[in-house]
Amino acid sequence: MQKMTLKIPYLAAISLFPAMTTAWASDPTPVTAPVATPPAPDASALYQTHCAACHSDDRFGMMGPALLPENLERLKRKDAAATIRDGRVATQMPAFADQLSEADINALVDFIYTPPAKPPLWTDQDITASRVVNADALKLPAKPVFSADPKNLFVVVEAGDHHVSVLDGDKLEPIHRFASRYALHGGPKFTADGRFVYFASRDGWITKYDLWNLTVVAEVRAGINTRNLAVSSDGKWVMVGNYLPKTLVLLDAKDLALKRVYDVKDEAGTLSRVSAVYDAAPRQSFVVALKDVPQIWEISYDPKAEPIYKGYVHDYKMGEGVAAPGPFTPRVTVLDTTLDDFYFDPSYNRVLGASRDGKAEVIDLRVRRKIADLDLGGMPHLGSGITFDYQGHPVMATTDLKAAKVTVIDMQDWKKVADIPVNGTGFFLRSHDKTPYMWVDSMMDPKFRDTLQIIDKTTLKVVGSVTPAPGKTSAHVEFTRDGKYALVSLSEKDGAIVVYDAATFKEVKRLPMVKPVGKYNVWNKTTRDRGTSH
Template sequence: MKILRSLLAAVLLGNLAGAMAADAPALYTQHCASCHGASRLGGMGPALLPESLERLKRKDAVATIRDGRAATQMPAFAATLSATEIDALAGWIYSPVSPAPAWSEADIRASRVEPYPPGSLPDARQGAVAKADPMNLFIVVEAGDHHVSVLDGDRMERIHRFPSRYALHGGPKFTPDGRYVFFASRDGWVSKFDIWNLKVVAEVRAGLNARNAAVSSDGRYVAVANYLPGNLVIFDADLKLLKVIDGRNLKGDASSRLSAVYDAAPRKSFIVGLKDLPEIWEVSYDPAAQPFYEGYVHDYKMGEALPTPGFLNARRTVLDVPLDDFFFTQDYTNVVGASREGRGQVINLDVRRAIAALDLPGMPHLGSGISWLRDGRRVVASTNLKDAQVSVIDMQSWQTVATIPTLGPGFFLRSHENSPYAWVDSMMSPTARDTLQVIDKQSLKVVHEVRPEPGKTFAHVEFDRRGSYVIASLMEKEGALIFLDAKTFKEIKRLPASKPIGKYNLNNKIQRSEGTSH
């Protein structure tokens, strides 16, 4: 026994000595800085900050350093670095940068690139896009190798595929004519893609860790919510910087990360969520609107118009707790939200206060909520990230109508105006993540299950524009897009895809279908 303890002690001391010998900062400077930036803020490669890597497990980071990443410029270091050095590097990139990195307005402006200035590409749909129904195209985000695909929804075929920035987040957002789509990456890059010409036409880095972007309903403005630095950044449609609003409270003595920004089309404004402060902001882009005279955001005086034409000063709704997840009523009068603790509330944006509390146990995922008419009354349904259930709530009384048991905690819920069914996954479940369940929207009963590949994650349904079929994601590195008949639930076709995490139909997004998140 003493010999065994001695051997174990020797091994532990050897590992400790090896780790101490591995100078992670020096290794980073020698092998990584040229691509990822001296301060780990990114360059040719993505930012290597804890905030940017929160979706990447430590073991996967070790594997990437060791084996490289196919179809990218990330090389394999297995033959160059020892296992101890690789592990030290992985630890280094997950450590905080001190002092915290900054990203100024000058940095934003300097980052902007425009490969195709306005007017340099044809103002008509080209090639395969010209032959397709422009409103039945799909944009597919493939996280496995950081690419985006464009699908012809009528032919069920991929017509284009191109590399994206690292770790797109928050879903693509479209201009109302369907020509442009904007992507926000985890490390703050915003890309403008011309669907008609299949070209990335402009990019800018809005921050160091972005949550999502929103495009105004008139297509003139793009807003980006950042965790790092905590601010709202507003661009024109060509991604030229217009305004930066810090995530501070009215007194300026507390700050917050911005968790999300949404376009409220009927209100002609952006709605902004704050992660760390109990507030919601509304920023108007309506040139005909009257100025907001109270509850204004800290750096605007009462009644003062924003310096950009079409923007007025913003106002805030003060809450008792921060809301971490949002759903909006179709007219965007009410925000249906939940706190990190699962406390649900209905916030009216006109009176700017809570008007109802919701009975929602667990951790509801209202950001993936959908609505429909049931017995003449509109209901909203939400998945739950903690409990195996879907909650259905009456949107007049705000009372829970039903709690539908599911196979496990789920992330996405999707439907369509022309379909009697809603589809839900159980992707947060360790045992049922491979199964989609189909719910009858009137009886509120599960009527079917789809399990094409046992043991493999199967989630995120998107309907075509007519509601005749759905595409679901087999979310594996060597995954697939699986087309299913929306009435019979039978498989129609498969297309290979590298961990497809989201699919977005132009018509459903632009028309703000009640069956998909906004």
């Protein structure tokens, strides 16, 4: 058969196959011009426009806190975004929702959580330049301007709007309230007579406050990211431990004038953050745990301190028989592990320390070495430990940040006495020499954060509980001077200090507060009651 070829004119082909030509002529996926991707927000420019005036060009903080990763480690990114978007109630932080897009806000969040290209510095000159002194306050008489017992005052830190309330511990009523620096941290410290209290903020501001005259005496910025402070037992010195820069700062307690900055480093020059600094009153010294180097430093403020021998001291190594100045010179104890926090035995000659991985040990400051390991496990929170007598032995009890238990350790042989099961992981443990009970929160546990349990110190058994507000966080107990009442923080924006009868566990009254966190009784702190932290 002969093959035939059908020839169709081009125009005829179009008419013969209309469906095909229509489909060809109108592509179901029309070609459109590419949509331009909006440029990514310039976070640095946004910061300079909207943030630098309060937080400084270098993010070190001024009127507002420092905006650096080290300062924001406890703030979730979503909460940081919410703060930029909605502002912060009762502070000078405005809302930017009407000025910034979500992309802008997210870019700013990424920016402030990114380390700056140039490592932040805070020099001696910066510290000195930041100091502000209320000259009139230095001349005020040593006499309270109120009728309340000055030794039974409470200082309450209200984190919700960055204020401090002063409570009358007898009437259980507020007598004064004042604005504080942003994010107070580490617990306030008192002079022995209870007149002055010193606060440290997370972003390095140290405030001296006259409780008797209800006024600020002086302020200075000792660092960019501060861990805590300690006040010497003679009331002459303040020592500040910093994460950033990695320094210890010695201040004159009278007016917060700078006296010395210690670069915290080991013999090889490895710099370290400061985990904690506390006053060891009987030894007339500050004791310092280092976070990045396995060492404890002891710095004496006793003007009669003996010169020390051996051991690395700052920038030089001391040989056998070579003396160094006694006061204000670090004496170093080398450890097996770094310590995140520590606690003293009643003599203050021994330090009970724990690392983040649960290793715990006892260090004798007299012989400058470890003398025992502690069977604690988990992640003990020794900073809130307490001591009491159990079956004729002095014991220490501590909460655990990873396990639902309170661990009790014999302070003579350093053996574990008991693990007391509790509802959930807790942060604070408190008691008083005049109460047979210790109170523990479970604020770290989402399920049990609303309830505190009460443990009998004689039987080591849970004998009661309180729930100030179901579903809301309750934590941090502190007792009145006489141990009769236990004050609990209902730590919410619409929170309160809830007062309980320490014998019956019945609620007595509520004092409205804005997210109260810690509360500190002058008598318990200055007498170093065994039931509270020091």
